[in-house]
């Protein structure tokens with residue numbers, strides 16, 4: 001072959017490989033509202049930044065007539081590119097090629113790009129659209145998953161790992177996303193489950209659709225497996241870009257700083273958002289927006305365990321991780337799900353040098369048989385563990401209630417918060433006035449001439465004595481009682497002076513968190 005024919009040959013080979021599963025399969029993919037693997041990568045990354053590798057990788061299987069099948073790129077597209085100008089490693093499973101099923105070489109390609117990501121210290125983005133382990137390749141396919149899970153685990157806390165579920169993600173395949181930091185799902189497109197409807201029907205006789213079993217809404221609202229929910233693939237990619245603007249590229253870096261912007265205080269006025277009636281609920285997200293730069297708040301797990309709010313904002317141009325009780329749902333109590341949600345986020349922020357700002361307003365842990373039996377002791381302990389272990393700057397603002405275990409758990413001084421501030425509306429005590437009066441003054445109330453009147457008097461007495469921030473302040477458990485309008489100023493100052501915070505951790509291999 002002359003050099004020219006060699007180039008023509010290369011181009012021909014590339015054209016064939018780039019066609020993936022071919023026109024018919026691509027048409028089927030599009031008919032279900034899905035982009036192809038390469039279209040997805042191109043839509044997500046910066047224009048013209050994607051560089052593909054291993055286009056000519058082929059499978060090595062022989063059984064079940066596999067030796068007669070050509071699977072371009074072995075059903076997965078891998079490469080590098082930039083996202084908002086910063087380098088990333090990426091893979092996207094190509095459902096048009098054998099249903100994106102994972103065979104030996106397919107897994108090798110993914111592992112190779114994961115190894116690149118670790119070596120180059122850049123985030124890894126995995127777009128999942130696959131029928132799972134390639135059945136014809138047997139144990140080699142399972143080995144491939146094992147190799148991926150191992151790498152997911154080793155990379156955890158070193159480089160950000162983002163999983164995008166844009167199709168089926170079935171069987172053991174779901175454990176790769178589960179090991180990563182952020183899982184994105186798209187309505188009607190994403191489906192995740194360990195055992196599908198067919199198996200469930202056979203084993204348990206129950207009938208359920210894929211959507212109801214493990215669709216995007218189920219994963220974002222019920223299981224909490226997904227952190228972000230979008231209505232379309234394009235919206236999902238915009239969410240990823242927004243997330244990328246808040247996080248550092250690896251655990252040795254800090255997040256990119258942005259120009260400082262004041263909050264939109266015309267729209268978000270603390271005094272109007274925060275009710276004067278202590279029994280009235282409010283949306284804590286509006287308080288966050290009244291305090292943070294440009295009132296921008298990227299909420300994570302927006303649809304799951306809504307009694308706690310987590311997400312990223314910026315204060316004075318720098319990323320902060322926000323954890324806030326949400327009085328709008330279940331009065332902001334801590335329960336099993338919200339403890340899991342918050343604890344994982346706290347650990348993420350700690351791993352990636354992101355300071356934590358905590359807003360407190362909760363009556364405590366949720367009482368009830370369901371919660372006790374679901375393990376609220378073990379799950380609730382995760383928040384205590386995560387906050388105690390975190391060595392990033394930790395600043396807490398108590399807005400209203402901080403009762404009982406909730407007071408301690410929400411990043412109190414006792415868990416080594418760096419600064420704890422309280423608004424004058426704060427109530428810091430073992431429990432709420434009604435419950436407390438009923439217990440400690442039970443006899444007095446019962447034996448009085450007018451028990452109802454005495455009860456009210458005793459509640460007021462308790463409120464006056466304990467339902468305020470001043471006793472905690474008198475012991476130094478609160479560093480300053482501040483006006484709500486001063487919160488941003490106090491946060492800016494505390495974050496500034498905590499910049500060089502350094503904690504020498506004890507020498508141990510690792511702790512045993514209440515997983």
Ligand code: HXC
Pocket residue numbers: 097098099100101130131132133134135136142145146168170171172173196
């Ligand atoms: C080999 C597969 C495959 C698989 C799909 N295909 N899944 N090939 N192994 N796991 C192939 C199909 O044969 C078909 O090939 C093409 O992909 C498209 O699949 P369809 O079924 O036509 O598409 P659709 O109707 O959209 O259904 C998609 C699907 C279904 C829901 C994903 O294919 C399915 O249920 N697949 C099996 C899912 C599953 O049970 N996976 C778990 C495997 S076990 P042709 O040639 O006809 O186009 C596992 C364990 C891992 O993953 C454990 C790790 C620890």
